[in-house]
Amino acid sequence: RRVAITAGGLMENSRVVGNRFLDGYNYLRDKYDFVGDVRGKGLMMAMEFVESKSTHKALPMYHCNAMLERIKDLGVLLGKGGLYVNCFRIQPPMCVTLDDADFTIQVMDKVFSEYKEGLIDVEAFNPNPAK
Numbered sequence: 001r002r003v004a005i006t007a008g009g010l011m012e013n014s015r016v017v018g019n020r021f022l023d024g025y026n027y028l029r030d031k032y033d034f035v036g037d038v039r040g041k042g043l044m045m046a047m048e049f050v051e052s053k054s055t056h057k058a059l060p061m062y063h064c065n066a067m068l069e070r071i072k073d074l075g076v077l078l079g080k081g082g083l084y085v086n087c088f089r090i091q092p093p094m095c096v097t098l099d100d101a102d103f104t105i106q107v108m109d110k111v112f113s114e115y116k117e118g119l120i121d122v123e124a125f126n127p128n129p130a131k
Contacts (some may be wrong), residue, residue, distance in 0.1 A: 010094040017096050018042040024105030025090075032112050034059055045090040048082060058084035062125040067115050069125070074107045 018041065025038040025047055036050035049059035049067075064086050071078060079089035092100065114120050123129060 013096075014042045014094050017092075017098055017101050018045070020098055020101040021045055021090065021092075021104070024101065024108075028105070028108060028112060031109075032116060034116070035112070040090070043090075043092055043094065043096065046081070047088045047090065049086045049088075058082075058086040061085040062127060063115075063122045064088070066120050066122040066125045067111050070111045070114065070120055071107055074111065076104050076107045 021043075022038065022040060022045065025035075025040075025045065028047075029035040029038045033053050034049055034051065035047060036053055036056060037046075037048040039046050039048075049064055051057045051059055061084065064080060068078060068080060068088065079091065081087050081089045090104075092104075111120070115122075
């Protein structure tokens with residue numbers, strides 16, 4: 001089985017495309033104060049969200065859910081996780097392309113910009129809405 005993965009170039013593709021993803025995610029981390037951390041290797045990656053890099057307080061789960069839903073609406077499927085459910089888990093298949101990585105990063109940048117500008121209705125995802 002390992003022969004098929006190495007012979008088909010999937011391991012090398014995972015390294016190359018994974019680096020492209022991580023470069024893009026690091027760019028987003030530097031651009032947005034609510035992206036607290038980016039981590040990963042190859043195609044196993046995560047992005048953690050905070051209220052502010054200065055406080056490191058976890059972004060409420062429903063804020064993350066609102067962004068995740070908008071990202072899904074634009075054609076990108078991501079997972080979620082973390083102790084406070086404030087992380088996106090990014091684990092694309094080994095056949096993912098550089099174009100797929102670029103598209104994903106562009107979608108996330110668009111959604112993060114919308115979130116920052118208050119254009120995403122996060123309260124629609126609040127499990128305890130104000131009355």
